[in-house]
Amino acid sequence: MSNGSHSYDVVVVGSSNLDLVATVERLPLPGETVLGTRFAEFPGGKGLNQAVASRRSGADTAFITCLGKDNAGDTLHRLMIQEGIAAYVTDDDDPTGRALINVDAHGENSIVVVPGANANLSLSVIEAHRDILLHSRVLLCQLEIPLASVESALAIAKIGGARTILNPAPATQLNRSILQLCDVIMPNQHEVALLGGASALLDAGVSIVVITLGARGIKIITADGEQQIPPFAVRAIDTTGAGDAACGALACALASGLDITAAARRASAAGALAATKHGAVTSLPTLSEIDYLVN
Template identity: 45%
Template sequence: MQQTRVVVVGSANMDLVATASALPRPGETVLGDDFVMVPGGKGANQAIAAARAGASAAFLGAIGSDAFGVTLRARINAAGVDTGQLRVVYGTSGVALVMVSADGENAILVTPGANAAFTELTEGELAAVREADVLVAQLEIPVATVTEAVLAARAAGTRVVLNAAPARQVPDELLAAVDMLVVNENEAQAFTGRGRDDPSALLALAPRAVLTLGAEGAWYVERGTEAVYVPAVRVDAVDSTAAGDAFTAALAVAWGEGRDLLAAVRWAAAAGAACVRRLGASVALPQRAEIDELHARSA
């Protein structure tokens, strides 16, 4: 089978991850347990996840001229992702401060750094988008850049998966060009005013959508059909930080490979479950064999 070509346009951050028995409340200091520094950012995570899930993946984004930028490029490249179009912007790279509790819940603060300067796509970047089977985008970079990439993909007949996170105001022309929308419950509430009680409300935004519910599974909705609930794959959770990124990337890969969309969502659910078994973002993203194993177990 020929590899699916997945191009991810999005953010790259250095994740500074601290673990503790419980997350601190506002004004509270909590003694932590451990600390790791891990390359992340939703864009970089999804590019790495797509490569590990079996795609030929390329990443379009921006890193800083600092030491974090050097590490980010090296780690993304080491995962088998094409970084030939990755920009270097003078200044700091994006940074995410991540706190993780003993039960796998997390709180994240992101400072965009170079990601904020990722604007006006070059002809080389646009060519990469046009040549892809699937374009994957998120909202951690300027919305105008996401819109430019998505419209270029639509014009070229490239499928578009938008992980609309974090929830932000977006132009109608962006949503009109999206083939598949992926959001969690908070994002669904922000965009439609409805959560898990009405996943079909997302169909006012895109022709197909997935509403992810973490350990409680996901809803898949498509215009003209009934909503379908997809249960989560049960695992012992350690850190849920990049689970949504693993899910979104695996969904794009499976769809690009020609799988039935509901089957693609089920395989993506296995990818998300495989991811939460390890601490960190990019280091926790599963290989294809791990996804297949969990998917087979849940079938």
């Protein structure tokens, strides 16, 4: 498949991590060693999670990312292929990104993220995939890769006429030049507060603010007013992948031509379904599951 010959519904540009999760009775104090009760490895990274969510929601999805030349990178690349994602992977000399996660008996955690290869998703990597970005219907980005690369990807996609979505996580201050490139920004309630509120985002040039509110659903804010998308009633057991599920489903729905209200309803359903299962990638719902809940 050559870059210029294929138009994707959704292109995701972002991070790929291997999550290393240790379960402990209590989190260690500085200088202390504690015994763990369980250890597991999971695919992760907001970029990878959202690419899988988009694909499972039904979108023809491409993913631009950086992986190390290591076993973790091989594992994550295989997952992308198994999920049916068109993986545009740049092999990097740094290790694949890792998240080191300790979880105690009460569900509290401490997390150390080592970006590794993700930190090298540079402007040259974005430029190498210009054709893919120019031929996308929707571009979805997050903030776990260099900010300059996010801005470049958004700018190229806008030239091609794509609709652009930014999930501003982890939250950081964003200047007007990047916000003006966002048709839709999709923060949670904590991230939108750190960014100065929805009104400030609209004033900076964002067209639509979609705020995920967890168990309270989704709020859509535009220059014309606010709209509340009610939550779906589910039994939530783990919200780890809920936000990424919502982002991927929203991108898929917008690419299919749905308006923002219908797209946000599907995003709310996807987030709710993800909260009913453990893990991130393992919890992301399929098209049929989303259809069933929405209808």
